[in-house]
Amino acid sequence: MPVENSANLLNASSSRLLPFINALPDAVVIVDNEHRIVLVNAHAGEMFGHPAEILEGSDLAMIIPQLYQASHRERVNAYFKNPIPRPMGAHKRFYGVRADGSEIPVDIMINTIILDGALVAMALVRDVTYQRALEDRLIRESLTDEMTGFFNRKHFINQLNAQHSGFRRSGLPSSVIMFDFDHFKRINDQYGHPAGDIALIETAEMIRNELRPLDVACRIGGEEFAIILPNTQLQSATIFAERIRQKIEDMKFSFEGITFQATVTMSVASFLASDESYDSLIKRADKALYIGKAAGRNCVATQEALEQPREQPSTNRPHQ
Secondary structure (H helix, E strand, O other): OOHHHHHHHHHHHHHHHHHHHHOOOOEEEEEOOOOEEEEEOHHHHHHHOOOHHHHOOOEHHHHOOHHHHHHHHHHHHHHHHOOOOEOOOOOOOEEEEOOOOOEEEEEEEEEEEEEOOEEEEEEEEEEOHHHHHHHHHHHHHHOEOOOOOOEOHHHHHHHHHHHHHHHHHHOOOEEEEEEEEOOHHHHHHHHOHHHHHHHHHHHHHHHHHHOOOOOEEEEOOOOEEEEEEEOOOHHHHHHHHHHHHHHHHHOOEEEOOEEEOOOEEEEEEEOOOOOOOHHHHHHHHHHHHHHHHHOOOOOEEEHHHHHOOOOOOOEOOOOO
């Protein structure tokens, strides 16, 4: 149907429909099968920052972020071919764009109506900025350790599983550093649990400043930590682990006028072609960590240590 014919058909009934859609609490955008906005209510003008007279007659792309315009156009075409009503909360994330270029997270309910013989799609558009922020915060909190701000063990497993899948598909290397504090119970017993908490928090902050954006740091137990290093070979991961180990050894923690220090034992493992799952890597890292502790702690042991005789552990530095 030509654009001008659609507009002519709709003009006759838009004045009668407008009071009803203006009474609705959500923005309303009515679109024809050529992606033309034919009618909006006052809330839509407020939401998108355009006067109604500018929106009406414009292409729907005016209020769709450029990144999503092509896919959205395909969805609109598919909807007119098979116009099944879509309720709010269908678990898809949509975005609109304001006149100033800022994006708005929205939820959308869509149905078809007939206006003077023309089939059009009527969308109720709801700004869900607050709900989306709350949802993201709850998800983040469910995957984050409250004390350190690192991710928790659940996220560590999920991310490691994803890294293994990527390794199987593309062969890109991924490495993992696992470590825990040496004799951490002694710190808690001698200086108190708040002092131990300070050591964990300040260590996490130091590590956070050393990470790349793609690295994933996790607290997987009381004083146990892990760092996933995507696109990183074993040798590079070992060098990084040694740098972190040395920085922790040099740190001075203070609590109620008392200054103390701590050390960690670290292990490093990378995916191998023989790994059927991420669990194989974790087992190698755990075994290497055990070897590092047996070698005297405060060192970095790699999965290569598993290939050496137990009485001659392969660690990254001579044990003191």
